[in-house]
Amino acid sequence: MKFEETTIKAFIDELASNSPAPGGGSVAALCGSLAAGLEAMVANLTLGKEKYRTSWDKMHKVLEEGEKLRAEFISLMNEDTESFNLFMQALKMPKETEEQKASRKAAMGEASKAATAVPLRTLESCVKAAELSFTAAKYGNSNAVSDAGVAALLAEAAGKAASYNVKINLPGIADEAFAKECRERMEKALAEVVKHADETAKLVEAAMI
């Protein structure tokens, strides 16, 4: 099942149920896609308006990158739940013989890596979404400045949410070099998303006084 083809109600029903997936990881990616959608909207509300002619080039870029990001986030929303389900499958593998134990451990290790790599990609995409929100707030239609601001808030929340999902999976990874690389990429991306989102929030709040 692809989540983007379900209704909003069905998705939240599934979220609220007593099954752990979809959970925070898929929701983080969904919020990223909402941020990208808002950025595309600001671009669409700016393009073609004479008053903003000098912003059109920038808005074409926001629209193009926003639409790419949106598709990426939608894919990540599905991948996050799939990687969780793979982990649960590995957990249920037989563990009676030594051979079975080794296979199960290897499968769980691989699944943990995937369950960490997916939210890390979500977080890194949130950096791009936060960057786009700044361009949308600074150069976009001023009637939509609060929408660019909402995009920044969502990119930041989605990025932090994705970082929780990286962190919670790191202890299950035996490959120390992989874990170290993930942690470093996570910290770098988290700092960047907060920086860009803060810059956008400042612009937006100044515009609304």
Place this chain on the structure above:
Amino acid sequence: MKFEETTIKAFIDELASNSPAPGGGSVAALCGSLAAGLEAMVANLTLGKEKYRTSWDKMHKVLEEGEKLRAEFISLMNEDTESFNLFMQALKMPKETEEQKASRKAAMGEASKAATAVPLRTLESCVKAAELSFTAAKYGNSNAVSDAGVAALLAEAAGKAASYNVKINLPGIADEAFAKECRERMEKALAEVVKHADETAKLVEAAMI
């Protein structure tokens, strides 16, 4: 059209389009409903587990209030777009005679009030969502602590997003007493949502070290 009955893809397509509604206000309410859905999930993953027997009463409350909140946010997601559309209709009213001008002005004033009151209610519901996230993080199944943390991040982002939508509509309100009351309620709720979300984030981050 009710947004909860559309697919996620169709909603984001509509969001990204060159129509200003749905925009940040409806997205804020949607994020609130995702927070409430995650809180219900944490409660459902805790109820019935012997290990958490002492938390069951609290989790029944989280589940019940989370489900109520979710329905409220879904309604607010629709109301936000409806109130924007009412404002656009008022804006298009004829303004040739003095009588028409007065009718149009009155209709725009009423629509501005609705467009402010709806995100204010979203923001106040986010305070409740942020409070529930704390209970879910503190007393819920520890395997789902990151999900309670994501709920707090979303409640905070949705609350701030809703506050942008209150602020951007305040200047259009001629009724000064109403505007003053809205601003005061907004500031109070915003401070509360940030406080509760920060408390949850601290708990969650301490649990994931």
